[in-house]
Amino acid sequence: MIATRLSLRDFRSYSAADVRLGPGLTVVSGRNGAGKTNLLEAIYFACTGRSCRTANEREVVRFGAELTRLELACEDALGRHEISVGFKPGDAKRLKADGAPVDNLVGVSARPLVSVFLPDRLELVLGAPALRRSHLDQVVAALWPARAGTRRAYSAALAQRNALLASIRAGRASKASLPAWDAELARHGIALMADRDATVERLRPRFAEHAAGLGLEGEVELRYRPRSKAADAAGLVAELAERVESDLERGFTGHGPHRDDLAFRREGRELRAYGSRGQQRLGLLSLLLAEREELAAERGSAPLLLLDDVMSELDATRRERLTSLLRRDGQAVITTTELEHVPGSDADDVEKIFIEGGRALQGVEA
Numbered sequence: 001m002i003a004t005r006l007s008l009r010d011f012r013s014y015s016a017a018d019v020r021l022g023p024g025l026t027v028v029s030g031r032n033g034a035g036k037t038n039l040l041e042a043i044y045f046a047c048t049g050r051s052c053r054t055a056n057e058r059e060v061v062r063f064g065a066e067l068t069r070l071e072l073a074c075e076d077a078l079g080r081h082e083i084s085v086g087f088k089p090g091d092a093k094r095l096k097a098d099g100a101p102v103d104n105l106v107g108v109s110a111r112p113l114v115s116v117f118l119p120d121r122l123e124l125v126l127g128a129p130a131l132r133r134s135h136l137d138q139v140v141a142a143l144w145p146a147r148a149g150t151r152r153a154y155s156a157a158l159a160q161r162n163a164l165l166a167s168i169r170a171g172r173a174s175k176a177s178l179p180a181w182d183a184e185l186a187r188h189g190i191a192l193m194a195d196r197d198a199t200v201e202r203l204r205p206r207f208a209e210h211a212a213g214l215g216l217e218g219e220v221e222l223r224y225r226p227r228s229k230a231a232d233a234a235g236l237v238a239e240l241a242e243r244v245e246s247d248l249e250r251g252f253t254g255h256g257p258h259r260d261d262l263a264f265r266r267e268g269r270e271l272r273a274y275g276s277r278g279q280q281r282l283g284l285l286s287l288l289l290a291e292r293e294e295l296a297a298e299r300g301s302a303p304l305l306l307l308d309d310v311m312s313e314l315d316a317t318r319r320e321r322l323t324s325l326l327r328r329d330g331q332a333v334i335t336t337t338e339l340e341h342v343p344g345s346d347a348d349d350v351e352k353i354f355i356e357g358g359r360a361l362q363g364v365e366a
Ligand SMILES: Nc1ncnc2c1ncn2[C@@H]1O[C@H](COP(=O)(O)OP(=O)(O)OP(=O)(O)O)[C@@H](O)[C@H]1O
Pocket: 011, 012, 013, 014, 030, 031, 032, 033, 034, 035, 036, 037, 038, 039, 059, 060, 061, 062, 063, 309, 337
């Protein structure tokens, strides 16, 4: 599934825009503040009905406008599709797939899956483990939609166990009720760990391959780091039982897959602590590219990759490598202040959009 055209009204800096997206690479260029990221965000918003930039979505409506509206035309082997998103702050979003209203766009097959790289996504390498866990769980859900419920079930069981720990501490409940929740938590926990492990195992070789291809030198590794050593639910129950006194002291569950991490390593050391900014960026790009390939293999269609300002911190060789990779397969949209930062962008197979004066113009600057 590819996205072929985006039309919008009153989104961020645009009063209106109508742009064609290439089946391969599309380059969006313009000066700082021109509205390049806004266009990328608009594509994401049209695909998912959500912003990839802000939790306060009223920000996406153009200053002075009441509502925003986006339409995304897509195409697959079976024909054309259309997604539309209408958003008026304070009201429920109006989402449609092929003309029919839908509650959300998550499971909608009329649109491509989408994967986004914004500069602040480097937090995925640099930030707290919770970000990596949640990213990993999103990849699990994208690869195997039927398993999306495992994390929700685990979180619900964890909340229940924590509430029970607090009640026991306060003398309102007895310890005798804990084993039932431990069993429930362990059952979902083991399933969650198995899904995470299977996902990372599939991503690992592709990650290493892309890291090498993009010029991230040295031995590079993606590794799943589960907190628990348990091989089955009974093992996790036993680990929980061993720690019950400290859990009761703290009032929450200190052990289990809600403490897992995903490690990006180079030469045996964490990229987070020892990598340069450029190396961290290449690590994250390698992960997104590995995920894209794995999704294409599992789901039969590669996600649309949206890359904001990835070229500025890469040297000429790495820009070259990334661009040729992006031109090779799948659909990608990349923003840049300088077209020359995307080597080969003058080729006919690369679609170009130039942003100037609040308008998105097809083709390059005259
Ligand atoms: N709701 C909104 N209504 C109107 N304009 C907005 C809105 N939200 C942001 N903008 C404007 O959008 C512009 C920033 O656009 P954007 O972030 O897309 O720039 P960019 O081209 O990606 O720049 P850079 O190269 O610096 O990253 C700013 O001028 C900002 O004022």
